[in-house]
Amino acid sequence: xxxxxxxxxxxxxxxxIMSWKTMAQKPYNKNEVDPFTRVRCILMNGTEYESxxxxxxxxxxxxxxxxxxxxxxxxxxxQQQQKLIAGLKPVDExxxxxxxxxxxxAVDLTAFLAQNVKDKHVKDALDxxxxxxxxxxxxxxxxxxxxxxxxxxxxxxxxxxxxxGRPTVAHHRHPFDSVKNPISNKKxxxxxxxxxxxxxxxxxxxxxxxxxxGAFYRNQKGRELYTEIGMVEEQHVSQYGSLxxxxxxxxxxxxxxxxxxxxxxxxxxxxxxxxxxxxIWEMLLEQEIAHLHxxxxxxxxxxxxxxxxxxxxxxxxxxxxxxxxxxxxxxILKNTVxxxxxxxxxxxxxxxxxxxxxxxxxxxVNKPVKDNASHKVIDEHINRFGKDYRHEKGENxxxxxxxxxxxxxxxxxxxxx
Numbered sequence: 001x002x003x004x005x006x007x008x009x010x011x012x013x014x015x016x017i018m019s020w021k022t023m024a025q026k027p028y029n030k031n032e033v034d035p036f037t038r039v040r041c042i043l044m045n046g047t048e049y050e051s052x053x054x055x056x057x058x059x060x061x062x063x064x065x066x067x068x069x070x071x072x073x074x075x076x077x078x079q080q081q082q083k084l085i086a087g088l089k090p091v092d093e094x095x096x097x098x099x100x101x102x103x104x105x106a107v108d109l110t111a112f113l114a115q116n117v118k119d120k121h122v123k124d125a126l127d128x129x130x131x132x133x134x135x136x137x138x139x140x141x142x143x144x145x146x147x148x149x150x151x152x153x154x155x156x157x158x159x160x161x162x163x164x165g166r167p168t169v170a171h172h173r174h175p176f177d178s179v180k181n182p183i184s185n186k187k188x189x190x191x192x193x194x195x196x197x198x199x200x201x202x203x204x205x206x207x208x209x210x211x212x213x214g215a216f217y218r219n220q221k222g223r224e225l226y227t228e229i230g231m232v233e234e235q236h237v238s239q240y241g242s243l244x245x246x247x248x249x250x251x252x253x254x255x256x257x258x259x260x261x262x263x264x265x266x267x268x269x270x271x272x273x274x275x276x277x278x279x280i281w282e283m284l285l286e287q288e289i290a291h292l293h294x295x296x297x298x299x300x301x302x303x304x305x306x307x308x309x310x311x312x313x314x315x316x317x318x319x320x321x322x323x324x325x326x327x328x329x330x331x332i333l334k335n336t337v338x339x340x341x342x343x344x345x346x347x348x349x350x351x352x353x354x355x356x357x358x359x360x361x362x363x364x365v366n367k368p369v370k371d372n373a374s375h376k377v378i379d380e381h382i383n384r385f386g387k388d389y390r391h392e393k394g395e396n397x398x399x400x401x402x403x404x405x406x407x408x409x410x411x412x413x414x415x416x417x
Contacts, residue, residue, distance in 0.1 A: 004314040005262040006307055010293040011286060013070075016077045023083055025280060027090035030097065035157040036322040037274045039105040041088045042098075044281075046205030047198070047264055048082035051075075054257050058250050070298065074291050081284055088277070095213055096148065096222070099140050100155045102206050106133035107160055109202060111325035113195045114332075116318055122192055122243055125180060126199065127332050128339060128346050129236050134329060135165030136229050139374050142381040142389045143222055153391040159324045162391040164401040166337050168374035170349075170412035171232045172365050174357035177341040178238035185245040185256075185310075191317035193245075197260050198320075200240040207233035221380070224373035239341070251299045252310045258292040259311055267320035326393055334397040338412050350417040362413060369409050378407040 028037060055075035059068050089098060110133060114126035141152035141162045152162050185193050210233055214226025248256065265285035272278035296307045307314070338349045340358055352358060366372060378388050387404035396402050400411050410416070 002315040003266055004316070005259065005266075005289050005292055006296065006311075006314040008289050010290040013073055013077070013290055013294055016287040016290050018077075018080050018084070023080055023087070025084055025088060026276070027088050028274070028277070030090050030093045031154075034273055035101070035104060035155060035159055036108075037272065037277055038101045038155075039108065039322055040268045040272060040277070040281075041085055042101050042105045042205070043109065043202055044264065044268060044284075045082060045085045046202050047261055048078055048085060049205050049208070050201035051078045051257055051261060052082060054253070058254060061250060064302075067298065067302065070294060074294055077287060077291070081287065084280070084284075088280075094148075095217060096140065096144050097150070097155060099209075100137065100144065100152050102209060103133055103137035103140060104156045104160050105202065106206060107137055107329070108322055108325055109320070110199065111328050112321065112323070113199060115325075115328060117192045117195050118189050119183060119192045121181060122183065122196060124346055125239055125243060126195075127336060128341065129203075129239065130329065131166040131333055131337060132168070132171050132232060132236070133165075134161075134333070135168050135171075136232070138162055138164050138388075138390075139168055139225060139229065139377055141391070143225060143377045145389045146377065146381050146384060147218065147222065151391070152389070156391070158393075159322075159326075161326050161329065161393060162389070163396045164388075164398075164408070165333060166339075166412045167408055167410075168229065168232065169366055169369050169372050169409045170340070171235070172362060173235060173341055174361040175235070175238065176357055177343060178235045178242070179344070180239055180242045181344050182243055182245050185248065188245075189317070190311075190313055193256075194260055194263055194317060196240060196243040197256065198264065200237065200244060203233060203236045203240055207237050221373060221377060225377055228373045235341075248310070249303060251295070251303050251305075255292070255295045255299055255307060255310050258288060258295045261288045262292055263316050264320065266316060270319055271321050330394070330397045337398050337401075338416070340412060349412055350415050352415075366413075369413075372409075375407050375409050382407070 052075055055071055055078060059071050062068055110126050110130040114123050114130060117123050144150050144152055183192060183196060207230060210226045210230030214223055214230055217223045217226060262285060265281050265288055269278055269281035269285055272281055299305050339346050340349050342352060381388050382405055400408050
């Protein structure tokens with residue numbers, strides 16, 4: 001059944017404000033929760049984080065205090081929503097365990113979006129970064145077993161493989177190569193428009209998490225790993241953010257933010273397997289519909305535009321669904337593991353000119369490459385256990401990544417032909 005939030009009767013904004021008791025929902029049990037319920041919580045926390053910061057930016061670009069009061073009211077509720085969702089994480093789930101969830105989200109959300117977007121340029125961007133988040137999951141999983149004796153399979157279940165992707169040492173690129181061509185909201189299909197905004201917010205949350213919490217890790221080795229992977233997340237946010245249409249007005253962007261939040265909460269509600277958490281998504285969807293209609297009113301009042309001029313089709317496109325993407329990821333890994341970003345596109349490392357910025361940047365940051373934290377965490381695991389940690393349904397599809405007693409630091413970074 002199609003759902004159009006613009007046709008729903010909204011509740012009043014003031015009635016969206018929650019009590020402390022309502023905000024303090026019972027956390028999930030980390031040992032019993034379905035991995036994708038944890039992933040949905042992380043996604044929606046990042047979605048609210050994006051909404052809050054957009055609200056602050058909009059507020060700072062207006063001098064109309066009546067408008068700013070409306071923005072402040074909506075933003076206060078968005079803050080409450082974010083706090084509620086963040087509080088679903090239990091106190092006994094530590095920083096690294098949560099990180100495993102962040103990377104599983106990045107892997108399976110990216111894979112789902114890549115399989116459903118119609119824009120080839122956007123699909124290429126998703127497939128490219130997918131292999132990097134996939135490798136990050138592998139690096140953190142090895143750190144998890146080395147430092148805590150825990151296995152990532154207990155957190156990702158059988159949904160997601162843990163095996164090397166494009167090696168993290170190959171991810172470090174000149175910032176010029178993270179700038180891509182934006183889509184046009186008026187020309188792109190609705191799912192693609194939603195996808196570029198959703199993945200940007202999700203990756204931005206991961207970037208911020210590593211920026212702020214990586215320094216709190218228990219040892220220097222882990223702190224350095226968060227620093228290294230955090231710099232890759234900066235590249236991902238730059239890449240995905242550059243895909244977003246830069247032309248809409250502040251009021252149009254606000255409408256799009258609220259619409260996508262409604263779309264995501266409706267998707268999470270339909271996809272959720274935990275009855276109690278499903279009820280939370282339903283409650284927050286109702287609040288978001290009120291936010292959306294407030295944005296519709298502002299668009300009409302200040303720009304004399306109807307919502308259909310910004311979002312012609314109000315009915316939601318295909319909903320976000322979390323499922324296993326193991327076979328799809330294996331295919332992308334096998335076919336594109338040696339790709340790197342090059343200006344607006346992507347290219348096999350063997351076809352890249354020797355004078356390209358990629359190689360000069362690599363020489364500056366990977367000096368020497370064996371000192372990279374992403375390599376050292378695997379090296380330490382191998383030295384201690386005799387092999388790396390993996391959780392895979394089949395042998396890695398890339399021959400160079402199949403050995404478990406050595407970490408490949410050349411693939412995708414050094415020309416092999």
